[in-house]
Amino acid sequence: MSILNILFGQKRTIQNPTFIKDFSKDSLQLANLNDLLNKVSDGDKKDNIEKDIKLLKYGLDGENNVYFELKHSFLPIICLHDVRVVYEDYVAQLDFVVISNKFTCILETKKLSGNINIDQDGNFIRTIKNRYGKEYKEGIYSPVTQNKRHVDILKHLLSKELKINNMPILSLVVMANPKTIIKKYKCPAEVEKTLIKYDQIKTTLEKYQNDKSNQYDLGEKEMLDIANLLIKVNSPIEMDLITKYQISDDTYARKNDQILREELMAYRLKTSREENVKAYYIFNNNELEDIISKYPRSEEELLEVKGFGKVKVEKYGGAILSFFKQ
Template sequence: MSIFDKLLNKRTITNPIFLKEFEDNNKQLQDLNDLLEKVSSDKKNLINRDIFFIKQELYGEKNVYNELKNSFIPMLAVHDIRLEFNDYVAQYDFILITAKCIFVLKTKQLNGDIDITEDGDFVRIIKNKEGKFLRKQGMYNPISANERDAHILEEILHREKLLNSITLKPIVVISNPKAIINKSKCPENIKSNLYKYDQISTLIKKVLDDSKYANELSEKNMYEIANYLINNNKEENIDYISRYSLDKIETKNENLDKIRNLQLNNVEKHVDLNEKEI
């Protein structure tokens, strides 16, 4: 290879570059906090519950984000992407675009102790405050959902001629540092796609060092993929009126306006009566 060719192929992406950053206060959280100020009924409890869950999710995603930002891995990254494809909708927490592989990350809190059986079933162990066993509770398999979303992404990128032979690897990342996951008996496809957030950098580096990932994306192609994801991100428009079965939303100012209008009407009626007496 000539010196010119080496210069032409020199890579400038030497660290993680987030083209769509993580945000502590996302749009859904902002919308719910705004809605909370406008609702004066028992629906506040439902909204507060959802705000709590979203904050928990964001806390977990921030753990993953910080780990990725400090990984020194050459990649382009985007956070919180929602794509629509045919009749499918796929939500992505993180998509990491490296030269050799695209990682599709789904973050999960998975609070408590989780056992994964030989059949791939996820079972939550419920304990009391003293740590004594109470019961087992089945839960959905996050691996399957993430594999489906990764497949949709692969179909989209192939359709747009942005991807040829580069591998997409779906990974579920446990973002809760206190979670205990027992995957000693689980199938290999789950074991190799489920990691705690503090292991994710090591996993990515291991994949990139693997000789079987021989094909490489150019940096131009990497940016094309990242920009496509950002430009085609479809934010979800949530109908909060229907979601919380709200007849209407009244703000404190609207309530005050009603009181003022009522008082004004009473004054006008009183004036009318006085005029008639005269």
């Protein structure tokens, strides 16, 4: 905490929610999945990709609900979305982080279908109806326990890197599905106070901000130091979609023959002009049709095309094969 801030006060410029790392529904992962979906021909793999796209959109819709509430809270806070903290041997995926002069709060967003019941032991039981209207129950991993671990990691990070040891670091688990009913009247008090619906975000953060028993008062520089540290240790994971869905060359959808014909003819003309030779020296029309028919994915397969020996493949193979891998 800044000594100057304690003695003389510090002019505050953050009057409304300020996003240092903003939210966007146009995620890179979603774009990559949609791109892969358009290329894959295997029916089962397409079904799996479509299912994951649906789940990702569902989760993003939930996070968008939380983002809207934070953005319109009119609180003097700094916010970050989607921070993957990697520090020492610890990893924590934080959906939203809210930094106030009075506290830091981690918001774990859950857009769960069905209704949630929390028993006296803090166990989460979800009730879901199937498409025939029959109800069934299942236990789910406690998001409260999950977020408590995130809080411990953030405390450790702030203590080690910024020597911040006494700042209240709070946990909120936000249910972002407006249709979900949460039954928590039997659950432990510690769980009950951390579990809220997304439309309760503003009032809950205001309660923490106006808590007279909390004498903590962080300067804006220190608030920004926390935000910048989180940006520094943020290490997004790049999912290997090819491995996840076991994509091989023959899984990709075959490109339209006419498109291939036009692309290869354009390449042939361009190359012949660059080399100042007749176009059919690169490959003639019969060879062109054989290339399209065999749809080569490797130099070995291109060697099976009429008129293509080792020398021609070495010279033109890389460029030709690129048209079959897009």
